[in-house]
Amino acid sequence: MKDTGTDLRRDGVAALEWAARYLEGIGDRPVLAQVKPGEIRARLPQHPPELPEPFADVLRDLDQILMPGLTHWQHPRFFAYFANTATDPGILAELLAATLNSVGFIWRTAPAATELEALTLDWLAELLGLPAGWHGHIEDTASVSTIAALAAARAHTGRRVIVCSQDAHSSVERAARLLDMPLRKVPIDDQFRMRADALDLDDAAAVVATVGTTSTTSIDPVPAIAEACGRAGVWLHVDAAYAGSAWVCPELRDSAAGVEHADSLVVNAHKWLATPMDCSCLWTRHPEALRAAFSLTPEYLRTPETADSLSDYGPALGRRFRALKLWAVLRCHGRSGLQTMIREHVRLAARFESWVRATPGWSIRAPRPFSVVCFRKDGSDAANEAIMARVNASGEAFLSHTRVGGQFVLRLAIGNARTTENDVQRTWEALQRASSAG
Numbered sequence: 127m128k129d130t131g132t133d134l135r136r137d138g139v140a141a142l143e144w145a146a147r148y149l150e151g152i153g154d155r156p157v158l159a160q161v162k163p164g165e166i167r168a169r170l171p172q173h174p175p176e177l178p179e180p181f182a183d184v185l186r187d188l189d190q191i192l193m194p195g196l197t198h199w200q201h202p203r204f205f206a207y208f209a210n211t212a213t214d215p216g217i218l219a220e221l222l223a224a225t226l227n228s229v230g231f232i233w234r235t236a237p238a239a240t241e242l243e244a245l246t247l248d249w250l251a252e253l254l255g256l257p258a259g260w261h262g263h264i265e266d267t268a269s270v271s272t273i274a275a276l277a278a279a280r281a282h283t284g285r286r287v288i289v290c291s292q293d294a295h296s297s298v299e300r301a302a303r304l305l306d307m308p309l310r311k312v313p314i315d316d317q318f319r320m321r322a323d324a325l326d327l328d329d330a331a332a333v334v335a336t337v338g339t340t341s342t343t344s345i346d347p348v349p350a351i352a353e354a355c356g357r358a359g360v361w362l363h364v365d366a367a368y369a370g371s372a373w374v375c376p377e378l379r380d381s382a383a384g385v386e387h388a389d390s391l392v393v394n395a396h397k398w399l400a401t402p403m404d405c406s407c408l409w410t411r412h413p414e415a416l417r418a419a420f421s422l423t424p425e426y427l428r429t430p431e432t433a434d435s436l437s438d439y440g441p442a443l444g445r446r447f448r449a450l451k452l453w454a455v456l457r458c459h460g461r462s463g464l465q466t467m468i469r470e471h472v473r474l475a476a477r478f479e480s481w482v483r484a485t486p487g488w489s490i491r492a493p494r495p496f497s498v499v500c501f502r503k504d505g506s507d508a509a510n511e512a513i514m515a516r517v518n519a520s521g522e523a524f525l526s527h528t529r530v531g532g533q534f535v536l537r538l539a540i541g542n543a544r545t546t547e548n549d550v551q552r553t554w555e556a557l558q559r560a561s562s563a564g
């Protein structure tokens with residue numbers, strides 16, 4: 127376009143070259159940004175330009191100004207929170223989705239995007255071994271998927287109380303606050319699972335059960351919870367935002383027991399399924415309940431088609447073409463590629479766990495069903511916090527923490543497609559060095 131400083135072909139080549147170089151050299155950068163709050167903003171012009179600037183200047187400033195302020199989620203030694211990866215097919219599909227700039231609020235505005243989204247969610251359901259026939263669509267995040275599911279539960283049951291475990295993700299509490307639905311938390315057992323025997327569902331609209339809790343990746347007893355929900359006519363929402371991707375591997379499907387009875391299920395493809403942020407997959411067996419909660423057609427959106435409009439299933443009207451990247455990921459990795467990645471992460475987590483167990487003075491603090499290891503060094507919380515801080519400040523690796531039984535516990539979350547055994551070993555050595563430096 128003549129009125130911008132950009133030439134798509136010329137600058138596109140440079141941007142793709144930038145992306146390829148970045149990903150090739152990613153392992154040599156410090157994982158955690160080594161800057162102070164405000165530092166990056168202070169280096170940027172405080173006012174917008176009057177005249178068009180060349181795109182090359184944007185790339186230059188990305189390199190020179192922004193790069194030191196980036197924490198690198200694509201880094202093979204990113205082990206914090208739930209590590210993830212955007213692999214090449216998803217990156218390229220994002221470029222194409224932005225090129226198309228499709229806005230799928232009704233079928234007519236994006237027929238192919240709408241139909242591809244439904245098909246891709248059917249594909250993913252099949253890959254994960256979910257029941258056939260569920261209605262699937264994509265939201266931006268699990269937080270929004272859970273808001274949608276709980277609003278549907280309220281419409282479906284006419285009740286308001288939400289029940290979840292003490293270890294459910296904070297997005298459940300946020301959803302309850304936003305929807306003005308009271309929240310009741312159920313205690314957990316000694317393996318951090320919801321105590322199904324403590325469920326009291328008389329006034330409940332929904333139970334949120336988690337497969338793969340954020341703190342320890344514990345698995346709530348979904349079969350028992352589903353049975354209690356069935357008896358009480360309560361909606362069961364399963365939050366498998368992280369761990370649901372594991373079900374692409376049949377040998378990890380024990381953790382899916384009972385999920386076939388769920389009324390809704392969320393799995394984030396942007397957590398452990400190689401898909402760039404953001405791509406949260408929400409399925410339900412009651413699409414009519416989501417429509418009851420969200421469908422609203424003003425005159426200016428009325429059309430003769432009776433086809434599904436996916437904005438009828440969640441809070442947002444405008445919808446990005448997110449299915450394109452998920453479709454690209456499923457096609458270009460295939461079932462076998464995704465299985466290989468997940469199996470390798472679980473294998474690496476098991477290796478790390480075995481090193482911790484074999485080293486005097488260190489211990490594992492929670493069962494490890496997937497690819498996250500919870501561990502600590504004997505001694506005080508402050509000493510463990512200092513170990514983590516030293517490793518993170520070194521730039522060598524990035525870990526985050528949780529609290530288990532009141533104690534500060536380190537988490538090593540493996541989820542990046544580039545992570546090798548050498549990365550995990552380097553990180554274990556860095557942790558041991560940091561512990562002797564204290």
Ligand SMILES: Cc1ncc(COP(=O)(O)O)c(C=O)c1O
Pocket residue numbers: 208266267268269270295297336338339340365366367368394406
């Ligand atoms: C179990 C679980 N549920 C929900 C969420 C929220 O995910 P999102 O960031 O997509 O809203 C997370 C985030 O880590 C999570 O671990």
